[in-house]
Amino acid sequence: MDFTELTIASAGKLLVEKKLSVSELVNACLERISKLEPKLHAFILVAEDKAREQAEMAQKLIDRGEADSPLLGIPMGHKDIYCTRGVETTAASNILKGYVPPYSATTVEKLEKAGAVSLGKLNCDAFAHGSSTENSDFGPTHNPYDITRVPGGSSGGSAVAVAASEVFFSTGTDTGSSIRLPAAFTNTVGLKPTYGRVSRYGIMAMASSLDSPGPITKTVEDCAYVLSAMAGHDPRDATSSKRPVPDYASFLGQDIKGWKVGVLKEFFSQGLDPAVEQVTRKAIAELSSLGAKIEEVSLPSLEYALAVYYIITPSEISSNLARYDGIKYGFSVEKEESSAARDLLEVYERSRGLGFGAEAKRRIMIGTYALSSGYYDAYYKKALKVRELIRRDYVSAFEKYDLLVGPVSPTPPFKLGEKADDPLQMYLSDIYMTPINLAGIPAISVPCGFVAGLPAGLQIMGPHFAEEKILQAAYAYEQATQFYKIRPKL
Amino acid sequence: MTEFTPVIGLEIHLQLKTRSKMFCASLNGSDGADPNTNICEVCTGQPGSLPVANREAIEKAILMGLALNCEIAEYSKFDRKNYFYPDLPKGYQISQFDKPICGKGEVRFEVGGKECRVSITRAHLEEDAGKLIHPVNSDYSLVDLNRAGTPLLETVTEPDFTSPEQAKAFLQHLRTLARYLGVSDADMEKGQLRCDANISMRPHGSSALPNYKVEVKNMNSFKAVEEALTYEIERQSAELAEGRKLATETRGWSDEKKVTLSQRSKEGSDDYRYFPEPDLPVLHFTREFVETIRSRLPELPAAKRARLISEYNLPEKLAGQLVEDKFLAEYFEAVVSELSEWLSVAGEREPEKLKALVKEAANWCAGIFTELLNAAGIAAGESKVTPENFAELLKMIEKSEVSKTAAKAVFAEMFETGEDPSNIVEEKGLKQVSDAGAIEAVFDKVMAGNPKWVADYKAGKTQVAGSFIGAVMKETKGKANPQVVNEILKKKLE
DSSP states (O other): OGGOOOOOHHHHHHHHHHHSOOHHHHHHHHHHHHHHHHHHOOEEEEEEHHHHHHHHHHHHHHHOOOOOOOTOOOEEETTTTTHHHHHHTTOOOGTTTTOSSSSOHHHHHHHTTTOOOOEEOOOOOOGGGOOOTOOOOTTTOOOOOOOTBBOOOSSHHHHHHHHHTTTSSSEEESSSSHHHHHHHHOOOOEEEETTBBBOOOBOSSSSSSTTTEEESSSHHHHHHHHHHHHHSOTOOEEEESSOOOOOGGGGGGGTTTTTTEEEEEEEOTOOHHHHHHHHHHHHHEEEEEEEEEEEEOOOGGGGGGGHHHHHHHHHHHHGGHHHHHEEEEEEOGGGGGOOSSSSHHHHHHHHHHHSSSSHHHHHHHHHHHHHHHTIIIIIIIIHHHHHHHHHHHHHHHHHHHHHEEEEOOOSSSSTTTTTOHHHHHHHHTTTTTTHHHHTTTTTEEEHHHHHHHEEEEEEEEEEOEEEEEEHHHHHHHHHHGGGGOOOOOO | OOOOOEEEEEEEEEOOOOSSSSSSSSSSTTTTTTTTOOOOOOTTTTTTTOOOOHHHHHHHHHHHHHHHHHOOOEEEEEEEEEETTTOOOOOOEEESSSSSSSEEEOOOEEEETTTEEHHHHHHHHEEEEEEEEEEEEEEEEEEOOTTTOOOEEEEEOOOOBOSSHHHHHHHHHHHHHHHHHHHHOOOTTTEEEEEEEEEEEEEEEEOOOOOOOOEEEEEOHHHHHHHHHHHHHHHHHHHHTTTTTOOOOEEEEETTTTTEEEEESSSSSSOOOOOTTTSSSEOOOOOOHHHEEEEEEEHHHHHHHHHHHHHHHOHHHHHHHTTHHHHHHHHHHHHHHHHHHHHHHTTTOOOHHHHHHHHHHHHIIIIIIHHHHHHOOOOOSSOOHHHHHHHHHHHHHHHTSEEEEEEEHHHHHHHOOOOOOHHHHHHOOOOOOOOOOHHHHHHHHHHHHOOOHHHHTTOOOOOGHHHHHHHHHHHTTTBBBBHHHHHHHHHHHO
């Protein structure tokens, strides 16, 4: 048995059949982590003791024949912006170094209740600001298909840990691309659910009106299992939906014959790498051969999406990051003996000045500006209006089409450092993904082949709360192509 | 010389009395709790925590809005007010900016027997901040977040007040309303009711707003509000009389020095970078919902007062005193119902008798009962004296079983122990003496001891009668029936 070929589905079967114990599985993952981490740096913190404790509990349930979740005994990792009670949670930022949350995110609790075993906290761009995981204050994560390249971001650690078989699935968050881009860059499956489908409670906010927590897995089937466990109403998140959660896995294996699939014209614009375009077109042809009716569709408002995104997001960020003030928790100059502040203002200025990285500061500056009186109407208020137009464009497109498709990233994974000093180039990596967040709809990145040995993803978008449709199509495509089987050589 | 008229508007923060805080499940109300014990991840602003709006607070805000005759919004939302301060854990306060839950309103209230009206600009919901504690002789401050997240209703009035008395009377009226509705205890000393005032002066007869305004803060009692505004009127009038220009600024009232002191100039407006709170969905209130809440409005003080006057023939002032405290008014009516039941059981259908008894009940409620309640710091309903016992005592007075003087002592005892008045009268031997022979003996003793009084009375100074009666009462420990004493006095001295 090749360990790296195991999925949640296949490993779960072995566990229930007692051909494998949870601790064997956990140990195999921990061994892999200690072997690969020096190269990849997917983890910020490995919680070995806690993992073994949880593994024992999961084994007891299996031994008593009480296994009732496909996630029971399955090793996972959380993006380090998911609060985990008693386990340091840093958002990959110096300003939260040493912060131990007094509570756990709703999703963390749900997954633990399903019996999944957390191996630790995964690297990301600090506060999820970025598209390469280079903005982590604790060093970048490397792409397992080419360690000189980025894994995408911001949930880079989450994607790499899955791609490298250090865990079987991970949690991520997607505010503008942060699940889909790293999934596309690492040949994994990443789903950004509908806004409100998965609770945000306990997940450090980036842009509250866009943040969508979701899973990263090796396969579409695994994605369905994890999403079923994560989704659902949370009374502690007033923006979470009360709609019932379907059994996503039950939709897999049904065909997509006759489905109308729109190809987004604006996603094949200038700046799309020709090789990426080629694999994407090939993937669309595959959908056609699976019986889908393909048509080109244009949503003119998409032109404004990135601009709107980069007003709304920093505005919300500037407010959401205000709580990191050196007073209550995390980094404070007050604690640094050599640099005691003279007054309150200096505590704020120096704690935040030293604690935040360049990208957080950039976004705080832009957002503060956009919300200032005299500018609010021209920027934030106008952005909200355009956002509504984008949302309506999608809603009316879905009156005609079952699904929309396009590429995830305009380019293959780029070199570490290549865009690090050019924020605008970095922001453009997200051009095909941010509109989805603005509209609040769900979208998946599913492996669709390789460009010069580097993975690419096909983006499948669906109507609000139609995750099952996306999964059904993604599964059909995945089973026909099987790119997920191409594991990185490590 | 130009005469100036004050222009005064108020901003009032009312802590709403709800089970839990505005946006989390932590209990609301931390009186006497150790610092930072009534907190959770939400009200301490832990990363990742999210607010959920408290339905009870929203309903109470609407109830108060209805009592202020405000338009209730069909659509309302929360906004973030961004600023840094150590008592504000999230770095922003969740408040309401352009869509307050309660819009324009109007309130009528009384000042010195005259009706006055003030327009309400708006009333909105927000969360309270924590408290900073500054230990003496230390170079640090401490933060207590027990109060953080307490629901606040901020009411803003138009600058309609023209005197400190009006401002104070309105504030007291607002407190009475809040207590009637049960939305807040509105105790200023406990910070449950807080008031800032904006005040400026304009030439008499002018209707334009002055080009400056002074915000006065730190007024922690009704008296302080009146004093601070009176002080400002004098200060500003003097400045203007000398031809000086006044600037917009914030001043703080010093209760010790009885002056306002400049805190900061406010020429440039603060930029709080308000934007819609993305963590909370917008609120939609249907007409039915608002009507359901309206149906919960109790009888309000003005209506209650009018009814007490017409139903029981009470003097205006006495009725006003009773309705000031909802619980006292309710208590009074409970006593009245006991009294009328007694009379009807006794088969006495004399309306005059009931009227007299009811007035007596009102006097007792507004008098000694209120004094005792205030001293004990409790509400009428919390007292050990049941309305039944209260009525019983009034009956005993009416039947001359106990003198009014002795009855006061009996009542104090009832208040202390909750005992039956007849038992107390029995135990303490306070039963009224109407036996003329016994009283005459005492009277003779008093006459013998005070020959000057006898001479004075006979010389026509009949006002010494009071001294005689007082002395007899003292001798009999208040038990002598005053009517009998009076008769004996007339018999002996005339």
